[in-house]
Amino acid sequence: MIHDVKYGQGLSFDYSWIDSVECDEATYNVDTEHSERMIEQDLLADKHPLFSKIIVDSDKEIIVDGSLASLHVVANKDCTIIIRHTGKFTSLRLHCDVNQCTVNLVVIQKGERCVQYKTVDCKGTINIYDCLDQEWSQCYNDVNLLSENASSVQKTSTIGAYANVYTRVYHHVSGTNSIMSSRSAVSNELVYRGHIYIPEQVSAVSHQDCDIILLNDDSKAVALPILDVTSQDVECSHGASISTFDETVVRYMSSRGVNQHAQKILLIQSIKEWGMLP
Amino acid sequence: MLKINCSVSVKDKKILDNVSLSVKPGTIHVVMGPNGAGKSTLSHAVMGDDRYTVEGSIKMDGDELTSLPMDERARKGLFMSFQYPVEIPGLSMKKFLRAAYKSVHGDITVMDFKKVYDTASKSLGVHTKYVNDGASGGQKKRNEMLQLKVLNPKYALLDETDSGLDVDALKVVAQTVKDAVQDGCGVLLVTHYLKFLEYLQPDDVTVIVNGRVVEQGDIKLAQKIEVEGYSGY
Amino acid sequence: MNRELYDKADDHTPKFVSKPGITESLVRFISNQKNEPGWMLQKRLQGFELFKKTSVPTWGPDLSGLDLNKIVYYTDPNTKETQNWDDLPQEIRDTFDKLGIPEAEKNLFMGVGAQYDSNVVYHNLHESLKKQGVIFENMDVAVQKYPNLVKKYFMTQCIPVNDHKFIMLHAAVWSGGTFIYVPKNVKVSLPLQAYFRMNQKDGGQFEHTLIILDEGAELEYIEGCSSPRYQQSSLHAGCVELIVMPGAKMCYTSIENWSKNVYNLNTKRAIVHKDARVEWVNGNMGSTRTMLYPTSVLIGEGASSESVGIAFAGEGQDQDTGSKVIHAASNTKSVIIAKSISKTGCSSYRGLVKVMPSAKNVSSTVQCDALLMDGGQTKTYPYMQVAQKDVKVSHEATVSRVNDDQVRYLQSRGLSEDDARKYIVSGFVEPIVRSMPFEYAVELNKLIELEVTGL
Known part of the structure; x- marks a missing residue:
């Protein structure tokens, strides 16, 4: 049974308060609304096929062909799942059930425009490694921690040109912990949102961090990490x-004779590797 | 005299079984034992940590302590040096200690307290603004000694105060304990190293293994342990 | 010290109380009462028109308990503005005495203003400042006396009339408040203070504060607010505009201690020019709902801003506060420190750091910490929007509770449990309290103690 999660619930997030300040200079807006509308249309049309169920008991690589795909993965034993999705425009809906085991989940999408919506119902440990290196990509993760000792790690590295990342974790029960970590090098535009939700009476540990490095003069970034805590017994x-680049890093690299262009490449590679490290 | 005669349990699990020992004023009583023997439990239970259930009796100079909360016991002159002192950012050490001093010894003016505090902190080489905030392990232990010096208790429970200290810090801590003992303070020192005892001359030694007192004696017992370890028990 | 000092209503009978609700004729009436020039009436009417068309914002705290048709928008106290406390009606004088305002004026301030419901009842400025050309006036009077300055800056470039719903309302019915002008290079050594008291049942207070610091001037301004507690809700929708010219330095401190049925929907903003600096210090203790985000718009190179705030949310309170900074010029710096204590209530940090494409070498740090007690709730919405790579923008937040280990530790030293909690909380707010003027720090500490240990 797929947990009742509406994809991109955060779409209803109201940004109007942000624009209540007028400025002499032309107001600058990252066009989140536009991209979100696109997704909404996509959702309304619901062209995605029905979820096909795959039960995974050992390490598995799943190859998906075609633009639109819906996968329901059920994992009962410790495993690493790699999903490769290729197509011109790829949109993946993935639902993953983790039952008393540890799952490493890697989704690799190829294409000009890539969208992934992932929901995870976790009664074990889930580690999600996302590397968004496409020209244009969107990534929505919803993790529900449903049993005691359930834990999640969401690592997102973004090195694409345009990216919209929204990672969330919902601590349904006590004794859960989560980490959300994001590193990005942005050449054009990035919108990052993180959301931690801990309801009443739930004791949980949760940490979230996000580092964004702007590469070009006209790079833009928006970061909105949200904490939503009703419980008292938390460590959050x-x-x-x-x-821009860390000065000490730049100095160190320069002293080794690395030029600016190469520094950028090294940096991008380091972020990419970081994203894949367990 | 601090007379301990009790069993201690946590959530129905017995940690200490019929432990019986006493600390005379102006003396040092060392409690030794391997890891997990229940040494720290003893000091926490005596101090009145409400996570522990105590059966039996803990008497200080004739007064029964078992039913008293922690702060009451402190006001009666009991002190504990924590193995892991907590950090409280933003709360100044001086302000905190004056409040503690007032509740233990009665009112004191800011100026008078400043003298007491400054003398103590100077002799210990401690300069801390906030309570243990950002302090290293060694600094935290010095801060504990500062509090011992300022509060001047009748009996002090030192829970692994020697662990993680370098030689210099060890000397400072030992000197503070010696001074306190000379002033008539009875010290219950929990440790599992003998090194610290080179600086202090303990009067009594109790060895606890698996929650039970297995042997009691004087400094010679400690020296025996140093050679033979705990495996014989 | 107890809550009653603030919460108890005074027995003052006002000269005029408008009917609840807002109409065009009320707007015209207020303008007429104040004998205002046509442009101000136009501004009010413009605000009223926009207000009618705009809906109540829904992105923040729940405002459904606020019935805008039941609010009394204008209450004229039965007294004239004076420079002598003794001239005030006894019951108003008593109120300010109890709050300690006249006493504080003697020792701590170079000027004091006091507003009672819709109008300013007392205003006085030290002679030495008058001689240096400092203007410290009731806003109503300033409209008449300094039309050029007021017309140029009043709800134009800093906070325009169309900014949001409650600013539109404010424009329509504003009354009283403070106007300050500090001439070039004049440094005011002691702070100026204003105290706002709302006494009318179902009342609304809409004071307008406009402060202009000319080049190189320095000023510290302190405002205090309180109101009695009634069954029905009251509304406070003030507006603070600061114009800080090149090289000037402004520090704005406010302790808002409205009673716990007031909707405090306040707007504060500063335009900060080249090498100028603005500091906001905010304490939000009272009111059922607060929406307040002091904003610094750094439009000149080298401008800087610092905002420190503390919010307390008890039973039934929703404190939605934060701070916004717009970096619109190069080499600008900002610091935001926000702390909140939620004890059964909800407190949110909602902040914005925005870096314009043309603003280079910008640095901004945001630190917010929330302390939870007894089932409190906290939310953090830090929004960072950056369009320039040559920046250092960072945000950090923590959520914690009063730690049992900390309490036990303090108890082991002889403190009672209540005292232990009190000390831990006061340690938590210490960095904020430290940046306040002494008398206010003492008051704030007492207020927090009062709230933490229960009423």
């Missing part, structure tokens, strides 16, 4: 930063 923190 988040941090986010937006900056």
